[in-house]
Amino acid sequence: MLKALFGSRKKGAGRGRRSKYAPAASDVGLRRFLPVTWQHWYGFILFSLVGAAVAADGVRAIIQGRGADPIAAFGVLLLILFVIYKFGTTRVTDNPEGSTPS
Numbered sequence: 001m002l003k004a005l006f007g008s009r010k011k012g013a014g015r016g017r018r019s020k021y022a023p024a025a026s027d028v029g030l031r032r033f034l035p036v037t038w039q040h041w042y043g044f045i046l047f048s049l050v051g052a053a054v055a056a057d058g059v060r061a062i063i064q065g066r067g068a069d070p071i072a073a074f075g076v077l078l079l080i081l082f083v084i085y086k087f088g089t090t091r092v093t094d095n096p097e098g099s100t101p102s
């Protein structure tokens with residue numbers, strides 16, 4: 001009965017061929033947060049420049065005392081940082097349909 005519930009596999013079995021080797025170079029350390037393809041690098045750099053401009057405008061708005069502008073700049077900066085994070089960590093798959101392989 002216990003075999004029916006928990007299966008008869010040994011510990012560690014069934015993880016796939018890649019489990020026997022070191023992780024891919026793009027999945028370790030700081031490189032896992034950096035883009036891989038040129039399209040992702042382009043978006044990463046573009047949105048980083050936009051984020052720097054929004055951050056500078058937010059600081060300028062604080063110095064000038066422009067009411068709620070610093071709060072809006074901070075909110076937009078958070079959204080841009082999320083987009084930068086997604087450009088950096090999204091990996092391209094070979095699946096032509098674009099869906100996640102099962």
